[in-house]
Amino acid sequence: MDWNVVSANFPLLMRGLGTSLQLAAVVIVLSFPIGCLIAIGRLSRRRWLSAVCAGFVHTLRSNPLVLILFWFYFSVPLIIGRSIDDGASVIVAFVVFFAAYFGEIVRAGVQSVGTRQVQAGLSSGLSYAQTMRYIVLPQAIRSMRPALTTQCIVVFQGTTVAYVIGYHELMHTTSMIAERTVRPVELYSFAAVAYFAVCYAGSLLSRHFEKQA
Amino acid sequence: MTQPIVAIRNVCLDYGGFRALDGVSLDVNVGSRIVICGPSGSGKSTLLRCVNGLEPFQSGEVFVDGVGVRTCKDLPKLRLGVGMVFQHFELYPHLSVLDNVTLAPMKAKGLSRREAEEKARHYLDRVGILDQADKFPARLSGGQQQRAAIARALTLEPKVMMFDEPTSALDPEMIGEVLKVMRDLARDGMTMLVVTHEMGFAREVADEIVFMDKGRIVEHSGVSAFFAAPKTARAREFLDRILLKI
Ligand SMILES: Nc1ncnc2c1ncn2[C@@H]1O[C@H](COP(=O)(O)OP(=O)(O)OP(=O)(O)O)[C@@H](O)[C@H]1O
Ligand SMILES: [Mg+2]
Numbered sequence: 444m445d446w447n448v449v450s451a452n453f454p455l456l457m458r459g460l461g462t463s464l465q466l467a468a469v470v471i472v473l474s475f476p477i478g479c480l481i482a483i484g485r486l487s488r489r490r491w492l493s494a495v496c497a498g499f500v501h502t503l504r505s506n507p508l509v510l511i512l513f514w515f516y517f518s519v520p521l522i523i524g525r526s527i528d529d530g531a532s533v534i535v536a537f538v539v540f541f542a543a544y545f546g547e548i549v550r551a552g553v554q555s556v557g558t559r560q561v562q563a564g565l566s567s568g569l570s571y572a573q574t575m576r577y578i579v580l581p582q583a584i585r586s587m588r589p590a591l592t593t594q595c596i597v598v599f600q601g602t603t604v605a606y607v608i609g610y611h612e613l614m615h616t617t618s619m620i621a622e623r624t625v626r627p628v629e630l631y632s633f634a635a636v637a638y639f640a641v642c643y644a645g646s647l648l649s650r651h652f653e654k655q656a
Numbered sequence: 657m658t659q660p661i662v663a664i665r666n667v668c669l670d671y672g673g674f675r676a677l678d679g680v681s682l683d684v685n686v687g688s689r690i691v692i693c694g695p696s697g698s699g700k701s702t703l704l705r706c707v708n709g710l711e712p713f714q715s716g717e718v719f720v721d722g723v724g725v726r727t728c729k730d731l732p733k734l735r736l737g738v739g740m741v742f743q744h745f746e747l748y749p750h751l752s753v754l755d756n757v758t759l760a761p762m763k764a765k766g767l768s769r770r771e772a773e774e775k776a777r778h779y780l781d782r783v784g785i786l787d788q789a790d791k792f793p794a795r796l797s798g799g800q801q802q803r804a805a806i807a808r809a810l811t812l813e814p815k816v817m818m819f820d821e822p823t824s825a826l827d828p829e830m831i832g833e834v835l836k837v838m839r840d841l842a843r844d845g846m847t848m849l850v851v852t853h854e855m856g857f858a859r860e861v862a863d864e865i866v867f868m869d870k871g872r873i874v875e876h877s878g879v880s881a882f883f884a885a886p887k888t889a890r891a892r893e894f895l896d897r898i899l900l901k902i
Binding site: 562581582 | 731748
Protein backbone atom coordinates (compact mmCIF):
# COMPACT_ATOMS: atom_id res chain seq x y z
CA MET A 444 0.00 0.00 0.00
CA ASP A 445 1.23 3.41 -0.90
CA TRP A 446 -1.17 6.13 0.20
CA ASN A 447 1.20 8.79 -1.10
CA VAL A 448 -0.41 8.30 -4.45
CA VAL A 449 -3.59 9.70 -2.97
CA SER A 450 -2.00 12.70 -1.35
CA ALA A 451 0.07 13.41 -4.44
CA ASN A 452 -3.08 13.47 -6.57
CA PHE A 453 -5.30 14.97 -3.91
CA PRO A 454 -6.04 18.29 -5.69
CA LEU A 455 -7.00 16.42 -8.84
CA LEU A 456 -9.23 14.01 -6.93
CA MET A 457 -10.88 16.90 -5.10
CA ARG A 458 -11.54 18.60 -8.41
CA GLY A 459 -13.20 15.37 -9.56
CA LEU A 460 -15.34 15.27 -6.44
CA GLY A 461 -16.19 18.94 -6.98
CA THR A 462 -17.29 18.18 -10.53
CA SER A 463 -19.46 15.31 -9.29
CA LEU A 464 -21.09 17.49 -6.64
CA GLN A 465 -21.58 20.32 -9.10
CA LEU A 466 -23.17 18.04 -11.67
CA ALA A 467 -25.47 16.57 -9.03
CA ALA A 468 -26.42 20.05 -7.83
CA VAL A 469 -27.19 21.34 -11.32
CA VAL A 470 -29.21 18.23 -12.12
CA ILE A 471 -31.20 18.47 -8.89
CA VAL A 472 -31.89 22.18 -9.29
CA LEU A 473 -33.15 21.66 -12.84
CA SER A 474 -34.92 18.33 -12.57
CA PHE A 475 -36.86 19.04 -9.39
CA PRO A 476 -38.96 21.91 -10.77
CA ILE A 477 -39.53 19.95 -13.97
CA GLY A 478 -40.59 17.02 -11.81
CA CYS A 479 -43.08 19.33 -10.06
CA LEU A 480 -44.57 20.34 -13.40
CA ILE A 481 -44.80 16.72 -14.48
CA ALA A 482 -46.51 15.78 -11.22
CA ILE A 483 -49.04 18.58 -11.66
CA GLY A 484 -49.57 17.48 -15.26
CA ARG A 485 -50.18 13.90 -14.18
CA LEU A 486 -52.77 15.03 -11.65
CA SER A 487 -54.49 17.30 -14.16
CA ARG A 488 -58.11 16.71 -15.09
CA ARG A 489 -57.10 17.10 -18.74
CA ARG A 490 -56.80 13.52 -19.86
CA TRP A 491 -54.29 14.12 -22.66
CA LEU A 492 -51.93 16.08 -20.41
CA SER A 493 -52.07 13.48 -17.69
CA ALA A 494 -51.46 10.72 -20.28
CA VAL A 495 -48.46 12.52 -21.79
CA CYS A 496 -46.89 13.05 -18.37
CA ALA A 497 -47.57 9.46 -17.30
CA GLY A 498 -46.00 8.23 -20.56
CA PHE A 499 -42.93 10.35 -19.93
CA VAL A 500 -42.52 9.00 -16.41
CA HIS A 501 -43.04 5.37 -17.37
CA THR A 502 -40.69 5.56 -20.34
CA LEU A 503 -37.85 7.02 -18.32
CA ARG A 504 -38.36 4.84 -15.30
CA SER A 505 -38.23 1.76 -17.52
CA ASN A 506 -34.85 2.60 -19.02
CA PRO A 507 -31.37 2.58 -17.53
CA LEU A 508 -29.66 5.94 -17.07
CA VAL A 509 -26.74 4.85 -19.26
CA LEU A 510 -29.06 4.30 -22.17
CA ILE A 511 -30.67 7.71 -21.76
CA LEU A 512 -27.21 9.24 -21.67
CA PHE A 513 -26.14 7.40 -24.82
CA TRP A 514 -29.33 8.50 -26.45
CA PHE A 515 -28.54 12.18 -25.89
CA TYR A 516 -24.82 11.71 -26.52
CA PHE A 517 -24.94 9.65 -29.74
CA SER A 518 -28.44 9.76 -31.18
CA VAL A 519 -29.69 13.28 -30.66
CA PRO A 520 -26.71 14.89 -32.49
CA LEU A 521 -27.46 12.62 -35.46
CA ILE A 522 -31.14 13.51 -35.39
CA ILE A 523 -30.67 17.26 -35.12
CA GLY A 524 -27.68 17.15 -37.44
CA ARG A 525 -25.13 18.92 -35.29
CA SER A 526 -22.97 18.00 -32.34
CA ILE A 527 -23.81 18.87 -28.75
CA ASP A 528 -21.34 19.80 -26.09
CA ASP A 529 -20.48 16.77 -23.84
CA GLY A 530 -21.45 18.62 -20.69
CA ALA A 531 -24.75 19.66 -22.20
CA SER A 532 -25.71 16.14 -23.22
CA VAL A 533 -24.83 14.83 -19.76
CA ILE A 534 -26.92 17.49 -18.06
CA VAL A 535 -29.89 17.13 -20.41
CA ALA A 536 -29.90 13.34 -20.09
CA PHE A 537 -29.64 13.43 -16.30
CA VAL A 538 -32.23 16.16 -15.92
CA VAL A 539 -34.73 14.34 -18.11
CA PHE A 540 -34.08 11.04 -16.35
CA PHE A 541 -34.28 12.30 -12.79
CA ALA A 542 -37.21 14.63 -13.48
CA ALA A 543 -39.27 11.45 -13.91
CA TYR A 544 -38.24 10.23 -10.46
CA PHE A 545 -38.75 13.58 -8.78
CA GLY A 546 -42.11 13.74 -10.55
CA GLU A 547 -43.24 10.52 -8.89
CA ILE A 548 -42.14 11.69 -5.45
CA VAL A 549 -43.89 15.02 -5.88
CA ARG A 550 -47.04 13.33 -7.16
CA ALA A 551 -47.24 11.15 -4.05
CA GLY A 552 -46.59 14.18 -1.86
CA VAL A 553 -49.25 16.28 -3.60
CA GLN A 554 -51.78 13.48 -3.26
CA SER A 555 -51.00 13.25 0.44
CA VAL A 556 -52.21 16.85 0.91
CA GLY A 557 -55.72 15.95 -0.17
CA THR A 558 -58.55 17.52 -2.10
CA ARG A 559 -60.10 19.35 0.85
CA GLN A 560 -57.16 21.74 1.06
CA VAL A 561 -57.38 22.27 -2.69
CA GLN A 562 -61.07 23.07 -2.35
CA ALA A 563 -60.32 25.51 0.45
CA GLY A 564 -57.80 27.30 -1.75
CA LEU A 565 -60.00 27.38 -4.83
CA SER A 566 -63.06 28.52 -2.92
CA SER A 567 -61.12 31.52 -1.62
CA GLY A 568 -60.67 32.73 -5.19
CA LEU A 569 -57.15 31.46 -5.82
CA SER A 570 -56.50 29.96 -9.24
CA TYR A 571 -55.56 26.29 -9.51
CA ALA A 572 -51.92 27.25 -10.09
CA GLN A 573 -51.90 29.57 -7.07
CA THR A 574 -53.50 26.87 -4.93
CA MET A 575 -50.74 24.49 -5.95
CA ARG A 576 -48.00 27.05 -5.47
CA TYR A 577 -49.06 28.48 -2.09
CA ILE A 578 -51.04 25.71 -0.43
CA VAL A 579 -50.38 22.25 -1.82
CA LEU A 580 -46.70 22.26 -2.78
CA PRO A 581 -45.35 23.75 0.46
CA GLN A 582 -47.14 21.05 2.46
CA ALA A 583 -46.27 18.35 -0.03
CA ILE A 584 -42.59 19.27 0.01
CA ARG A 585 -42.53 19.18 3.78
CA SER A 586 -43.86 15.63 3.80
CA MET A 587 -41.59 14.63 0.91
CA ARG A 588 -38.33 15.88 2.38
CA PRO A 589 -37.03 12.45 3.43
CA ALA A 590 -37.79 10.94 0.02
CA LEU A 591 -36.38 13.98 -1.77
CA THR A 592 -33.14 13.82 0.19
CA THR A 593 -32.76 10.15 -0.61
CA GLN A 594 -33.39 10.91 -4.27
CA CYS A 595 -30.65 13.57 -4.17
CA ILE A 596 -28.24 10.90 -2.95
CA VAL A 597 -29.30 8.70 -5.84
CA VAL A 598 -28.62 11.59 -8.25
CA PHE A 599 -25.17 12.04 -6.75
CA GLN A 600 -24.40 8.35 -7.13
CA GLY A 601 -25.86 8.51 -10.62
CA THR A 602 -23.27 11.08 -11.68
CA THR A 603 -20.78 8.19 -11.94
CA VAL A 604 -22.63 7.12 -15.08
CA ALA A 605 -21.18 10.18 -16.85
CA TYR A 606 -17.90 8.23 -16.64
CA VAL A 607 -18.87 6.31 -19.75
CA ILE A 608 -18.55 9.36 -21.98
CA GLY A 609 -15.38 10.56 -20.28
CA TYR A 610 -16.92 13.32 -18.22
CA HIS A 611 -14.39 14.40 -15.60
CA GLU A 612 -16.34 13.55 -12.47
CA LEU A 613 -14.76 11.74 -9.53
CA MET A 614 -15.08 8.21 -10.94
CA HIS A 615 -13.45 9.09 -14.22
CA THR A 616 -10.72 11.12 -12.55
CA THR A 617 -9.98 8.27 -10.17
CA SER A 618 -9.77 5.65 -12.89
CA MET A 619 -7.43 7.80 -14.97
CA ILE A 620 -5.04 8.30 -12.07
CA ALA A 621 -5.32 4.60 -11.16
CA GLU A 622 -4.37 3.63 -14.67
CA ARG A 623 -1.45 6.05 -14.83
CA THR A 624 -0.03 5.17 -11.39
CA VAL A 625 -1.07 1.50 -11.38
CA ARG A 626 -2.41 1.96 -7.85
CA PRO A 627 -6.07 0.98 -8.21
CA VAL A 628 -6.52 -0.32 -4.64
CA GLU A 629 -5.53 2.92 -2.94
CA LEU A 630 -7.32 5.15 -5.41
CA TYR A 631 -10.62 3.28 -5.54
CA SER A 632 -10.55 2.99 -1.75
CA PHE A 633 -10.23 6.73 -1.56
CA ALA A 634 -13.11 7.20 -4.02
CA ALA A 635 -15.22 4.80 -1.95
CA VAL A 636 -14.56 6.84 1.19
CA ALA A 637 -15.42 10.07 -0.63
CA TYR A 638 -18.73 8.71 -2.00
CA PHE A 639 -19.55 7.22 1.37
CA ALA A 640 -18.96 10.50 3.18
CA VAL A 641 -21.30 12.45 0.92
CA CYS A 642 -24.02 9.81 0.78
CA TYR A 643 -23.92 9.08 4.48
CA ALA A 644 -24.24 12.77 5.29
CA GLY A 645 -27.26 12.80 3.00
CA SER A 646 -28.86 9.83 4.68
CA LEU A 647 -28.36 11.42 8.09
CA LEU A 648 -30.20 14.47 6.79
CA SER A 649 -32.97 12.30 5.44
CA ARG A 650 -33.35 10.57 8.79
CA HIS A 651 -33.45 13.95 10.50
CA PHE A 652 -36.36 15.00 8.23
CA GLU A 653 -38.12 11.73 8.91
CA LYS A 654 -38.01 12.38 12.62
CA GLN A 655 -39.37 15.89 12.11
CA ALA A 656 -42.29 14.71 10.02
CA MET B 657 -87.30 43.48 -6.49
CA THR B 658 -83.58 42.76 -6.56
CA GLN B 659 -82.38 39.52 -8.07
CA PRO B 660 -81.30 36.71 -5.74
CA ILE B 661 -77.60 36.68 -4.92
CA VAL B 662 -77.56 32.92 -5.55
CA ALA B 663 -80.10 31.32 -7.86
CA ILE B 664 -79.95 27.54 -8.13
CA ARG B 665 -82.00 26.36 -11.11
CA ASN B 666 -82.89 22.72 -11.53
CA VAL B 667 -79.38 21.39 -10.86
CA CYS B 668 -78.78 17.70 -11.53
CA LEU B 669 -75.50 15.98 -10.73
CA ASP B 670 -74.55 12.37 -11.39
CA TYR B 671 -71.56 10.58 -9.94
CA GLY B 672 -71.19 7.85 -12.54
CA GLY B 673 -74.83 6.78 -12.47
CA PHE B 674 -75.52 7.80 -8.86
CA ARG B 675 -77.80 10.83 -8.72
CA ALA B 676 -76.36 13.06 -5.98
CA LEU B 677 -78.51 16.09 -6.90
CA ASP B 678 -81.82 15.59 -8.60
CA GLY B 679 -83.34 18.80 -9.87
CA VAL B 680 -82.52 21.21 -7.04
CA SER B 681 -83.77 24.79 -7.24
CA LEU B 682 -83.30 27.43 -4.57
CA ASP B 683 -83.11 31.23 -4.43
CA VAL B 684 -80.95 32.96 -1.87
CA ASN B 685 -82.00 36.57 -1.58
CA VAL B 686 -79.81 39.34 -0.27
CA GLY B 687 -79.86 39.35 3.51
CA SER B 688 -81.64 36.05 3.88
CA ARG B 689 -80.42 33.23 6.11
CA ILE B 690 -81.18 29.78 4.85
CA VAL B 691 -80.44 26.63 6.81
CA ILE B 692 -80.13 23.36 4.92
CA CYS B 693 -80.56 20.12 6.79
CA GLY B 694 -81.13 16.52 5.90
CA PRO B 695 -79.75 13.05 6.45
CA SER B 696 -76.19 12.08 5.62
CA GLY B 697 -75.65 11.57 1.90
CA SER B 698 -78.62 13.72 0.91
CA GLY B 699 -76.40 16.03 -1.16
CA LYS B 700 -76.02 19.08 1.08
CA SER B 701 -72.26 19.43 0.72
CA THR B 702 -72.46 18.64 -2.96
CA LEU B 703 -74.99 21.43 -3.43
CA LEU B 704 -72.73 23.99 -1.75
CA ARG B 705 -69.82 22.87 -3.93
CA CYS B 706 -71.96 23.42 -7.02
CA VAL B 707 -72.66 26.99 -5.99
CA ASN B 708 -69.03 28.04 -6.16
CA GLY B 709 -68.17 25.85 -9.13
CA LEU B 710 -66.07 23.29 -7.27
CA GLU B 711 -68.24 20.47 -8.55
CA PRO B 712 -69.18 20.28 -12.22
CA PHE B 713 -72.85 19.32 -12.69
CA GLN B 714 -74.53 17.89 -15.76
CA SER B 715 -77.61 20.02 -16.11
CA GLY B 716 -79.31 23.07 -14.69
CA GLU B 717 -77.47 26.22 -13.76
CA VAL B 718 -76.40 28.21 -10.73
CA PHE B 719 -76.26 31.98 -10.96
CA VAL B 720 -74.12 33.88 -8.50
CA ASP B 721 -74.99 37.56 -8.66
CA GLY B 722 -76.33 36.93 -12.15
CA VAL B 723 -73.27 35.05 -13.44
CA GLY B 724 -73.78 31.43 -14.53
CA VAL B 725 -71.33 29.06 -12.85
CA ARG B 726 -71.35 26.55 -15.70
CA THR B 727 -70.53 29.11 -18.37
CA CYS B 728 -68.35 31.30 -16.18
CA LYS B 729 -64.96 32.05 -17.71
CA ASP B 730 -63.48 33.43 -14.51
CA LEU B 731 -64.43 31.12 -11.64
CA PRO B 732 -61.81 32.52 -9.25
CA LYS B 733 -63.44 35.92 -9.51
CA LEU B 734 -66.90 34.45 -8.95
CA ARG B 735 -65.65 32.55 -5.90
CA LEU B 736 -64.35 35.75 -4.32
CA GLY B 737 -67.99 36.69 -3.87
CA VAL B 738 -68.85 33.44 -2.10
CA GLY B 739 -67.23 32.75 1.27
CA MET B 740 -66.95 29.10 2.25
CA VAL B 741 -66.46 27.55 5.69
CA PHE B 742 -65.81 23.82 5.99
CA GLN B 743 -66.58 21.16 8.53
CA HIS B 744 -62.90 20.48 9.16
CA PHE B 745 -61.82 24.17 8.99
CA GLU B 746 -59.22 23.53 6.27
CA LEU B 747 -56.82 26.12 7.59
CA TYR B 748 -53.43 25.86 5.88
CA PRO B 749 -51.22 24.16 8.49
CA HIS B 750 -47.95 25.57 7.11
CA LEU B 751 -49.05 29.21 7.48
CA SER B 752 -49.69 31.31 10.55
CA VAL B 753 -53.27 32.34 11.24
CA LEU B 754 -52.55 35.81 9.86
CA ASP B 755 -50.99 34.39 6.70
CA ASN B 756 -53.95 32.04 6.31
CA VAL B 757 -56.21 35.06 6.28
CA THR B 758 -54.10 37.33 4.06
CA LEU B 759 -53.19 34.78 1.38
CA ALA B 760 -56.26 35.08 -0.84
CA PRO B 761 -56.73 38.84 -0.39
CA MET B 762 -53.15 39.33 -1.60
CA LYS B 763 -52.91 36.69 -4.31
CA ALA B 764 -56.48 36.56 -5.59
CA LYS B 765 -57.64 40.11 -4.95
CA GLY B 766 -54.31 41.85 -5.41
CA LEU B 767 -54.28 43.76 -2.14
CA SER B 768 -50.92 44.89 -0.78
CA ARG B 769 -49.65 43.08 2.30
CA ARG B 770 -50.38 46.15 4.41
CA GLU B 771 -53.97 46.43 3.23
CA ALA B 772 -54.53 42.70 3.57
CA GLU B 773 -53.14 42.60 7.11
CA GLU B 774 -55.23 45.55 8.14
CA LYS B 775 -58.38 43.83 6.92
CA ALA B 776 -57.28 40.50 8.36
CA ARG B 777 -56.74 41.98 11.80
CA HIS B 778 -60.12 43.65 11.64
CA TYR B 779 -61.90 40.37 10.95
CA LEU B 780 -59.77 38.33 13.35
CA ASP B 781 -60.75 40.85 16.00
CA ARG B 782 -64.36 40.50 14.99
CA VAL B 783 -64.31 36.73 15.56
CA GLY B 784 -62.39 37.28 18.79
CA ILE B 785 -59.00 35.72 18.02
CA LEU B 786 -56.81 38.67 17.11
CA ASP B 787 -54.43 37.59 19.88
CA GLN B 788 -53.85 34.28 18.04
CA ALA B 789 -52.83 35.90 14.74
CA ASP B 790 -49.18 34.86 14.84
CA LYS B 791 -49.72 31.26 15.92
CA PHE B 792 -49.92 28.26 13.65
CA PRO B 793 -53.34 26.65 13.29
CA ALA B 794 -52.29 23.46 15.10
CA ARG B 795 -51.75 25.51 18.27
CA LEU B 796 -55.37 26.69 18.34
CA SER B 797 -58.38 24.94 19.79
CA GLY B 798 -60.99 23.62 17.37
CA GLY B 799 -63.31 26.51 18.06
CA GLN B 800 -60.54 29.05 17.48
CA GLN B 801 -59.57 27.29 14.25
CA GLN B 802 -63.08 27.47 12.93
CA ARG B 803 -63.33 31.14 13.89
CA ALA B 804 -60.04 31.74 12.05
CA ALA B 805 -61.52 30.01 9.02
CA ILE B 806 -64.57 32.27 9.24
CA ALA B 807 -62.31 35.32 9.45
CA ARG B 808 -60.41 34.03 6.43
CA ALA B 809 -63.62 33.91 4.41
CA LEU B 810 -64.90 37.26 5.70
CA THR B 811 -61.70 39.09 4.83
CA LEU B 812 -62.58 38.64 1.16
CA GLU B 813 -65.79 40.55 1.90
CA PRO B 814 -68.04 38.08 0.09
CA LYS B 815 -71.64 38.77 -0.83
CA VAL B 816 -72.79 35.47 0.62
CA MET B 817 -71.29 33.07 3.16
CA MET B 818 -71.73 29.32 2.91
CA PHE B 819 -71.13 27.06 5.92
CA ASP B 820 -70.91 23.28 5.62
CA GLU B 821 -71.59 21.77 9.05
CA PRO B 822 -69.29 24.32 10.71
CA THR B 823 -69.73 22.91 14.21
CA SER B 824 -70.05 19.18 13.68
CA ALA B 825 -66.32 18.49 14.09
CA LEU B 826 -66.15 20.47 17.32
CA ASP B 827 -66.23 19.42 20.94
CA PRO B 828 -69.51 20.46 22.54
CA GLU B 829 -67.96 23.20 24.66
CA MET B 830 -66.63 24.94 21.54
CA ILE B 831 -69.79 24.87 19.46
CA GLY B 832 -71.21 27.88 21.27
CA GLU B 833 -68.35 30.24 20.43
CA VAL B 834 -68.61 29.46 16.72
CA LEU B 835 -72.38 29.78 16.68
CA LYS B 836 -72.05 33.13 18.44
CA VAL B 837 -69.81 34.41 15.65
CA MET B 838 -72.32 33.20 13.09
CA ARG B 839 -75.20 34.77 14.98
CA ASP B 840 -73.35 38.10 15.04
CA LEU B 841 -72.79 37.83 11.30
CA ALA B 842 -76.47 37.24 10.72
CA ARG B 843 -77.36 40.21 12.88
CA ASP B 844 -75.06 42.40 10.79
CA GLY B 845 -77.05 41.42 7.71
CA MET B 846 -74.78 38.84 6.07
CA THR B 847 -76.48 36.61 3.53
CA MET B 848 -75.94 33.07 4.73
CA LEU B 849 -76.44 29.56 3.42
CA VAL B 850 -75.78 27.18 6.29
CA VAL B 851 -75.73 23.39 6.33
CA THR B 852 -76.18 22.47 9.97
CA HIS B 853 -78.04 20.23 12.32
CA GLU B 854 -77.95 22.81 15.10
CA MET B 855 -81.68 23.29 15.25
CA GLY B 856 -81.44 25.84 18.05
CA PHE B 857 -79.34 28.02 15.78
CA ALA B 858 -81.73 27.46 12.89
CA ARG B 859 -84.75 28.42 14.96
CA GLU B 860 -83.11 31.57 16.21
CA VAL B 861 -81.23 32.82 13.16
CA ALA B 862 -82.67 31.36 9.97
CA ASP B 863 -85.61 32.71 8.09
CA GLU B 864 -85.97 29.72 5.78
CA ILE B 865 -85.31 26.03 6.24
CA VAL B 866 -84.55 23.64 3.44
CA PHE B 867 -84.82 19.93 4.07
CA MET B 868 -83.01 17.67 1.61
CA ASP B 869 -83.32 13.94 1.06
CA LYS B 870 -81.77 11.78 -1.65
CA GLY B 871 -80.56 14.70 -3.73
CA ARG B 872 -83.85 16.60 -3.68
CA ILE B 873 -85.29 19.47 -1.71
CA VAL B 874 -88.32 17.82 -0.20
CA GLU B 875 -89.33 20.70 2.00
CA HIS B 876 -88.68 24.42 1.95
CA SER B 877 -90.51 26.58 4.43
CA GLY B 878 -90.30 29.41 6.88
CA VAL B 879 -88.68 28.55 10.20
CA SER B 880 -91.74 28.70 12.40
CA ALA B 881 -93.80 26.66 9.95
CA PHE B 882 -91.07 24.04 9.71
CA PHE B 883 -90.64 23.58 13.41
CA ALA B 884 -94.34 23.75 14.16
CA ALA B 885 -95.28 21.12 11.65
CA PRO B 886 -92.96 19.68 9.01
CA LYS B 887 -95.02 18.94 5.93
CA THR B 888 -93.37 15.68 5.00
CA ALA B 889 -93.12 12.54 7.07
CA ARG B 890 -89.44 12.27 6.20
CA ALA B 891 -88.67 15.70 7.64
CA ARG B 892 -90.75 15.04 10.75
CA GLU B 893 -88.89 11.82 11.37
CA PHE B 894 -85.54 13.53 10.83
CA LEU B 895 -86.43 16.43 13.10
CA ASP B 896 -87.55 14.09 15.88
CA ARG B 897 -84.29 12.21 15.69
CA ILE B 898 -82.17 15.38 15.73
CA LEU B 899 -84.09 17.07 18.52
CA LEU B 900 -84.10 13.99 20.70
CA LYS B 901 -80.36 13.72 20.44
CA ILE B 902 -79.84 17.27 21.71
N1 LIG C 1 -66.69 12.67 -5.42
C1 LIG C 1 -67.75 11.81 -5.27
N2 LIG C 1 -67.82 10.69 -6.02
C2 LIG C 1 -68.86 9.82 -5.90
N3 LIG C 1 -69.87 10.01 -5.03
C3 LIG C 1 -69.85 11.11 -4.27
C4 LIG C 1 -68.80 12.07 -4.34
N4 LIG C 1 -69.05 13.05 -3.44
C5 LIG C 1 -70.21 12.72 -2.86
N5 LIG C 1 -70.70 11.57 -3.34
C6 LIG C 1 -71.97 10.93 -2.96
O1 LIG C 1 -73.00 11.85 -3.16
C7 LIG C 1 -73.96 11.79 -2.11
C8 LIG C 1 -74.13 13.14 -1.50
O2 LIG C 1 -72.97 13.48 -0.78
P1 LIG C 1 -72.85 14.79 0.10
O3 LIG C 1 -71.48 14.81 0.66
O4 LIG C 1 -73.29 15.95 -0.65
O5 LIG C 1 -73.90 14.48 1.26
P2 LIG C 1 -74.17 15.34 2.56
O6 LIG C 1 -75.64 15.62 2.53
O7 LIG C 1 -73.26 16.48 2.65
O8 LIG C 1 -73.91 14.28 3.70
P3 LIG C 1 -73.17 14.46 5.13
O9 LIG C 1 -74.24 14.91 6.09
O10 LIG C 1 -72.68 13.10 5.45
O11 LIG C 1 -72.07 15.46 4.98
C9 LIG C 1 -73.44 10.75 -1.12
O12 LIG C 1 -74.14 9.55 -1.32
C10 LIG C 1 -72.00 10.58 -1.48
O13 LIG C 1 -71.59 9.26 -1.26
MG1 LIG D 1 -71.65 17.00 3.95
